[in-house]
Amino acid sequence: MNRLSHGWSILALAAAVSIAVSACASPAASSPAGSDASSSPAGPVTPQPSVAPGAARVNLWHTIPAGATENYFNNTLVPAFAAMHPECVVVPRQLGVEDASLIRTGLALDQNDPNRPHMWWLASSETGAYVEADVLADVDGWLSSKPEIKDNIIPAVLDVSSYDGKVRSLPWMTNATAMWINADLFEKAGVPVPSQDPEQTWTWEEFADAVVKLTQGDVKGFLVTTSSGWDFWTYHTWYASAGGDTSGLADLDSPASIKAVQFQKDILSNGQAITTTQGWDPAPFFGQKVAIQANGPWNYAGLKELTFNWTIVPYPRDVKPAANLGGDQLYIGKGTPEQEACAFAFGEYMLSDEFQVGFQTVSGNLPVTKSAAENAEYKKWLADNPAWAAYVNQTPYGVARPPIPEFGQIGDPMFKEAWDDVMLNNADVTERFTQLQQEVDALLAQ
Amino acid sequence: MRERLHAAGWGYAFISPALILVAVFLVLPIGFMLYISLHKWGLLGAPTFVGLDNFVYLANDDRFWRSIVNTIFYLVLAVPSQIGLGLFLAILVNKKVLAREGFRTIFFIPLAISFVAAGILFTWMFATTPIEGFFPRLLASVGLEFPRWQTTDAGWAMVMITLMNTWKSAGYCMIVYLAGLQGINKEWTEAAAIDGVRTQWQEFRFLTWPLLAPTTFLLVVTTVIFTVRGFEPIFVMTQGGPAGGTTTLVYYLFDKFPDTVGIASAAGTVLLVGVLALTLVQFLAQSRRATYY
Numbered sequence: 001m002n003r004l005s006h007g008w009s010i011l012a013l014a015a016a017v018s019i020a021v022s023a024c025a026s027p028a029a030s031s032p033a034g035s036d037a038s039s040s041p042a043g044p045v046t047p048q049p050s051v052a053p054g055a056a057r058v059n060l061w062h063t064i065p066a067g068a069t070e071n072y073f074n075n076t077l078v079p080a081f082a083a084m085h086p087e088c089v090v091v092p093r094q095l096g097v098e099d100a101s102l103i104r105t106g107l108a109l110d111q112n113d114p115n116r117p118h119m120w121w122l123a124s125s126e127t128g129a130y131v132e133a134d135v136l137a138d139v140d141g142w143l144s145s146k147p148e149i150k151d152n153i154i155p156a157v158l159d160v161s162s163y164d165g166k167v168r169s170l171p172w173m174t175n176a177t178a179m180w181i182n183a184d185l186f187e188k189a190g191v192p193v194p195s196q197d198p199e200q201t202w203t204w205e206e207f208a209d210a211v212v213k214l215t216q217g218d219v220k221g222f223l224v225t226t227s228s229g230w231d232f233w234t235y236h237t238w239y240a241s242a243g244g245d246t247s248g249l250a251d252l253d254s255p256a257s258i259k260a261v262q263f264q265k266d267i268l269s270n271g272q273a274i275t276t277t278q279g280w281d282p283a284p285f286f287g288q289k290v291a292i293q294a295n296g297p298w299n300y301a302g303l304k305e306l307t308f309n310w311t312i313v314p315y316p317r318d319v320k321p322a323a324n325l326g327g328d329q330l331y332i333g334k335g336t337p338e339q340e341a342c343a344f345a346f347g348e349y350m351l352s353d354e355f356q357v358g359f360q361t362v363s364g365n366l367p368v369t370k371s372a373a374e375n376a377e378y379k380k381w382l383a384d385n386p387a388w389a390a391y392v393n394q395t396p397y398g399v400a401r402p403p404i405p406e407f408g409q410i411g412d413p414m415f416k417e418a419w420d421d422v423m424l425n426n427a428d429v430t431e432r433f434t435q436l437q438q439e440v441d442a443l444l445a446q
Numbered sequence: 447m448r449e450r451l452h453a454a455g456w457g458y459a460f461i462s463p464a465l466i467l468v469a470v471f472l473v474l475p476i477g478f479m480l481y482i483s484l485h486k487w488g489l490l491g492a493p494t495f496v497g498l499d500n501f502v503y504l505a506n507d508d509r510f511w512r513s514i515v516n517t518i519f520y521l522v523l524a525v526p527s528q529i530g531l532g533l534f535l536a537i538l539v540n541k542k543v544l545a546r547e548g549f550r551t552i553f554f555i556p557l558a559i560s561f562v563a564a565g566i567l568f569t570w571m572f573a574t575t576p577i578e579g580f581f582p583r584l585l586a587s588v589g590l591e592f593p594r595w596q597t598t599d600a601g602w603a604m605v606m607i608t609l610m611n612t613w614k615s616a617g618y619c620m621i622v623y624l625a626g627l628q629g630i631n632k633e634w635t636e637a638a639a640i641d642g643v644r645t646q647w648q649e650f651r652f653l654t655w656p657l658l659a660p661t662t663f664l665l666v667v668t669t670v671i672f673t674v675r676g677f678e679p680i681f682v683m684t685q686g687g688p689a690g691g692t693t694t695l696v697y698y699l700f701d702k703f704p705d706t707v708g709i710a711s712a713a714g715t716v717l718l719v720g721v722l723a724l725t726l727v728q729f730l731a732q733s734r735r736a737t738y739y
Contacts, residue, residue, distance in 0.1 A: 100704060101489065101703060101704035104488070104489035104490055104704050105489060107489075107490060108489055108490070129488055129490060129705065130490070132488075132490075132491075133488070133490030133491040134491070135490060135491075223576060226597065226687065226688065227596075227684065227685055227686075227687030227688050227689075228685060228687075274575050274576045275575050275576065275596075275597050276575060276576040277575075277596060277684075277685065277687065283576070283577060284576035284577060287577055289576055289577055290576070405488070405705065406705070408704075408705040409702075409705055409706065412701065413509065413686065413690060413693070413701050416687070416690075417509075417687075417689050417690045420687055420688050420689035420690070421689050424597050424598045424688050424689055425598065425688075425689055446503075
């Protein structure tokens with residue numbers, strides 16, 4: 001009896017161990033490829049297509065905006081690609097939130113793990129980290145073998161896709177912020193609506209004059225963002241426009257940088273602007289608390305619902321016009337030759353007019369190729385949405401955040417805290433940004 | 447001997463699931479954190495051993511020291527306020543008043559709301575920019591200005607986070623204190639009255655409060671741990687701002703992830719040691735106190 005009881009205790013121990021071990025085992029071990037996406041380490045998932053024998057499965061991790069854009073992508077573009085390339089099965093996986101660490105976690109999976117991402121959608125600021133870790137396929141080599149595709153990409157967007165002299169990813173869509181203006185308030189204040197041509201649009205002086213006139217009662221002229229990474233992004237436009245060197249990381253203590261920061265600080269100090277911690281939130285503009293707000297084209301649906309007159313114009317120009325180019329890239333990771341071939345085939349389709357025009361007109365973002373920007377269907381869409389001309393016209397003047405591996409540390413918290421000190425705590429711009437440059441130099445020297 | 451071994455076998459069998467879970471989800475991650483704290487790593491590729499470099503970096507980083515000061519400030523504000531309010535509510539709902547059960551439920555409900563939802567709710571109600579919330583507008587209507595906690599006043603930002611945290615967590619303290627209060631023998635109250643305790647304050651001061659000492663100790667230990675590791679209120683309400691004024695050690699750690707996981711792990715190690723040291727101090731302090739029953 002004792003021996004029997006001892007046996008039971010060992011059995012119970014073994015059962016507990018096996019339950020714990022199976023709970024901790026790789027999702028891949030418990031589910032056949034493509035059959036059970038719920039075991040993924042990432043967030044919400046899209047229904048998974050079956051993978052035919054002989055076809056290569058390529059996982060695409062993305063954060064395409066949920067709703068109309070994602071539906072269009074899943075129901076129109078992915079099937080169209082599948083019809084063209086039966087040898088490839090693209091498996092989209094919605095991550096829910098654009099988070100670089102999620103992608104990095106996926107890339108840490110074993111090369112043969114069926115859940116590992118082979119392609120992913122992310123902003124260009126991660127490029128340096130990927131290059132350092134050597135996880136990317138040879139995009140530069142592929143693109144060099146397809147000059148007709150490379151030459152068709154808008155040069156400024158190609159710059160965003162490049163790092164250390166090579167193209168590292170393919171541009172999916174691009175965007176920038178531009179100035180939303182409340183046309184009714186402009187008219188009431190007697191301020192002329194600026195041109196949508198970046199070369200002819202308002203100057204910094206005209207902008208400063210406009211915010212003075214537009215500040216009336218509870219309404220402020222402009223909205224300044226604080227306490228977020230967004231401020232570093234919008235800062236780039238002002239910095240570049242003031243003549244700052246944009247070939248690498250901004251010279252934070254240069255005259256152009258000091259001028260750019262001081263300009264916004266003066267507007268805020270003079271009571272012609274209010275602050276927000278969420279620059280991307282259109283509520284202050286929609287609620288008519290500000291007459292001008294820098295925001296992006298992804299708010300297409302919300303803008304269409306407004307009951308007052310509005311339009312969009314470029315950033316004001318100082319030494320030259322500029323825009324803070326953003327958007328998301330298609331990164332292609334190293335994989336088997338079949339997987340890489342399918343990923344590049346998808347990249348080629350993504351850069352086609354069919355894809356670019358369809359995706360950008362649904363999402364409100366901007367095409368990354370010259371031919372799509374000139375496409376008749378896209379031109380018609382632009383004619384129906386004339387405010388978008390400001391975004392399109394700005395694109396050639398776009399400058400991007402440098403995709404160096406340390407970018408994450410520099411933008412937030414280093415820049416964010418310096419910016420807050422200046423905008424909120426009245427710190428001296430020159431002193432604080434000189435200190436910031438020293439902090440950045442120390443970080444880069446490590 | 448054989449029977450003792452047999453009994454021990456059963457004992458180990460029964461605790462093994464818990465042991466395995468603790469090992470896998472607590473001991474292993476802590477061990478991994480200690481390991482990574484000695485490496486340079488960004489999640490991609492293999493970690494590179496750097497010795498104590500990450501700790502040296504922390505020692506020389508002003509932002510790290512400021513995060514420690516902010517954490518202590520948050521602790522000083524948040525722990526007494528939630529325990530104090532919890533005790534006050536527990537005393538109230540321990541009395542025989544109309545709809546007592548209803549009040550208990552109402553005071554406990556915030557505990558069931560997520561920190562994210564509560565943070566968004568408080569931010570809306572108390573927003574000072576860009577669109578003013580209900581309370582700033584209310585004050586403005588009588589000619590007063592609400593503190594600019596989202597922009598210029600980091601001290602007030604921490605107060606607002608504490609306010610939300612207290613509203614959210616006081617229900618937990620209330621429930622624990624309520625259990626403590628209901629465990630006090632009525633006969634002791636009667637004996638205290640015979641010994642000269644006349645007012646309710648005297649009863650609280652000389653009888654209830656000392657008898658609640660073990661409960662208070664439990665609450666101090668748990669709320670210190672909950673508060674030090676608190677992340678969601680800060681993430682939702684201030685993102686560590688304005689100007690880093692609400693960047694606590696946990697938020698500092700978050701800022702370092704995923705680019706510098708080694709530094710984040712070193713900060714996590716400091717946090718772990720700090721919490722252990724605080725708990726040890728509390729245990730030592732408690733052991734010197736008289737036990738009343």
